[in-house]
Amino acid sequence: MIPTVSVVMPVYNVEAFVSKAISSVLAQSFTDFELIIVNDCATDNSLVRCKQFCDSRIRIVQHAVNKGLAAARNTGIRHAIGRYVAFIDSDDLWHPDKLKLHVDHLQKSPKVGISFSRSSFIDYRGNPINFYQMPQLTDIDAGHLLCRNPVGNGSAPVIRRETLNDIRFQALNHSEHYTCYFDEQFRQSEDIECWFRIVATTEWQMEGIPEPLTYYRLNHGGLSANLVKQLASWEQMVTKARRYAPKILLKHENAARAYQLRYLARQAIRLGDGRMAKNLVNQALLTSPQILLKETNRTLITLIAAYLQWLMPRGLYQMCETLGQKYLGYRQRMQIKRDGVTASLLTTQLK
Numbered sequence: 001m002i003p004t005v006s007v008v009m010p011v012y013n014v015e016a017f018v019s020k021a022i023s024s025v026l027a028q029s030f031t032d033f034e035l036i037i038v039n040d041c042a043t044d045n046s047l048v049r050c051k052q053f054c055d056s057r058i059r060i061v062q063h064a065v066n067k068g069l070a071a072a073r074n075t076g077i078r079h080a081i082g083r084y085v086a087f088i089d090s091d092d093l094w095h096p097d098k099l100k101l102h103v104d105h106l107q108k109s110p111k112v113g114i115s116f117s118r119s120s121f122i123d124y125r126g127n128p129i130n131f132y133q134m135p136q137l138t139d140i141d142a143g144h145l146l147c148r149n150p151v152g153n154g155s156a157p158v159i160r161r162e163t164l165n166d167i168r169f170q171a172l173n174h175s176e177h178y179t180c181y182f183d184e185q186f187r188q189s190e191d192i193e194c195w196f197r198i199v200a201t202t203e204w205q206m207e208g209i210p211e212p213l214t215y216y217r218l219n220h221g222g223l224s225a226n227l228v229k230q231l232a233s234w235e236q237m238v239t240k241a242r243r244y245a246p247k248i249l250l251k252h253e254n255a256a257r258a259y260q261l262r263y264l265a266r267q268a269i270r271l272g273d274g275r276m277a278k279n280l281v282n283q284a285l286l287t288s289p290q291i292l293l294k295e296t297n298r299t300l301i302t303l304i305a306a307y308l309q310w311l312m313p314r315g316l317y318q319m320c321e322t323l324g325q326k327y328l329g330y331r332q333r334m335q336i337k338r339d340g341v342t343a344s345l346l347t348t349q350l351k
Contacts, residue, residue: 008076113163113204258288274309
């Protein structure tokens with residue numbers, strides 16, 4: 001029997017999280033799927049954790065050498081036989097109804113090639129923190145995607161196999177020739193590069209569903225230097241995109257860069273680096289002041305938080321942040337309820 005959905009899970013040094021990630025896939029109410037685990041040469045006990053599961057729907061594929069996330073996803077897609085391909089990172093979790101709702105969405109919307117969901121944030125230990133990624137869900141063109149990346153994370157999308165086939169290419173710069181979908185030259189930003197290539201070069205549409213079906217784990221700690229690398233990879237993506245979508249880049253590049261800088265400013269705030277956050281948000285406003293008009297609240301909140309973190313004693317800032325988070329989390333939950341999401345789907349279900 002050919003499964004309806006192929007779930008691709010890259011694995012690399014995630015022994016603390018991968019068992020729960022696998023369990024959240026196996027617990028899906030929609031059961032017609034295969035789970036392809038791609039071991040990207042993990043050096044910890046990740047593979048041992050994966051092999052502890054005894055389920056005929058699981059297949060484990062081994063890389064001979066570590067190749068990175070994009071290559072692991074490509075390997076998973078090449079092994080997939082399902083009509084739809086879903087991705088989950090091995091430190092994230094899914095709501096039990098995720099696959100069911102995405103399959104319903106894709107079956108009812110034949111022009112949609114990428115179906116994604118809202119995401120709920122969980123902390124490093126897997127506890128819900130009642131914050132959500134709240135992207136635009138419909139009318140997503142290439143310009144909006146470049147600026148805002150509504151998919152948000154690698155565990156949110158479910159994609160038609162035909163959609164992936166329409167953007168496949170041969171990796172001629174590799175020692176071994178094989179079909180790629182994600183660009184393996186990218187160690188970061190490989191996901192938005194793929195989504196943008198789909199929307200900019202094919203007729204497939206991207207559309208989201210309002211339910212927060214993905215639980216996205218926030219990294220523990222991190223270094224501000226990683227934000228510089230992330231910006232560099234984003235610029236690499238833009239440089240590539242200019243070759244196949246020059247008109248879109250000409251119109252949207254400055255605004256997209258400003259939104260990316262603002263996003264990185266929020267990441268710097270989360271890392272506790274107020275000085276870097278201040279510099280990044282200032283750079284965002286200098287790059288494209290229009291973001292203050294187009295998204296006034298979000299831009300002002302980022303600006304104020306960056307300066308408060310830079311100027312205030314740490315304890316006082318954390319008190320202000322906690323109050324702000326409670327208010328923002330409440331507003332997000334009310335918005336999701338207004339979008340018609342039932343209480344059972346809004347309630348976080350984690351195992």
